[in-house]
Amino acid sequence: MELVPIGIFHSPYKTKDEAPHQGRGSEVVAYIEVFEKYIQGLKDIEEAKYLIILYWAHQAKRDVLVTKTPFSDVPKGVFACRSPNRPNPILLDVAELVDRKGNVLVVKGIDAIDSSPVLDIKPFYAEIDVPKEILFSSVVRKESET
């Protein structure tokens, strides 16, 4: 199972310390350069408002199974948290597609550091990527807040 980079992130975050723990809601703009060889795969991508971007955490440690998180003193299993350190350091950002300029996607809501290899891009669909109960509970939460 050998991966090929289909593109590369151009991000203002140059180091792990500069990047946020999570990108959602960030107004920071980043660019995905899709390599020419794969440009046909972008056909009709403008129809998507949000994208799931899978990228490779090229600076991650792959031999870590239990790790501290920023949210607790109790170490967690890597499959029970979102640490970039994991056996297969494939990270996931749900990003807003702001614009497309040829082979370059302009996106918001990312936490990837500069030069991260991009592995895959998929359109995000609430109907398949959000459990029904969560959409429903967000309604309940909103109503109880008002």
Next chain:
Amino acid sequence: MELVPIGIFHSPYKTKDEAPHQGRGSEVVAYIEVFEKYIQGLKDIEEAKYLIILYWAHQAKRDVLVTKTPFSDVPKGVFACRSPNRPNPILLDVAELVDRKGNVLVVKGIDAIDSSPVLDIKPFYAEIDVPKEILFSSVVRKESET
């Protein structure tokens, strides 16, 4: 970028034709066997109700860039649709964690076919995996339906 299987899917779907296009909402139960070498990575996974499971579509074609979808006669770029055929056939299921029995996770809401290699497991968090606008629009939709 060489991947290692951290486990394997035991799924009732034996062939691509048997599997649904998407697993969300399915009551069908499947099992993820996490290999002994990686079992420490599961520490505290019971705290998650939903998991993002990344798995390898071992029967996918990797040289396809434009493809027909079940939803339209117009072919789309593979990065603009959810076809398993793509340069890096890493598929994603947001599944419900029903139970854990040692190194086996019992999950619902999957579309993986039997024996698919499992690459990564992450806890799903609405706060980071669902765009704010989508949670909000689900509220609007619900209210307009009532």
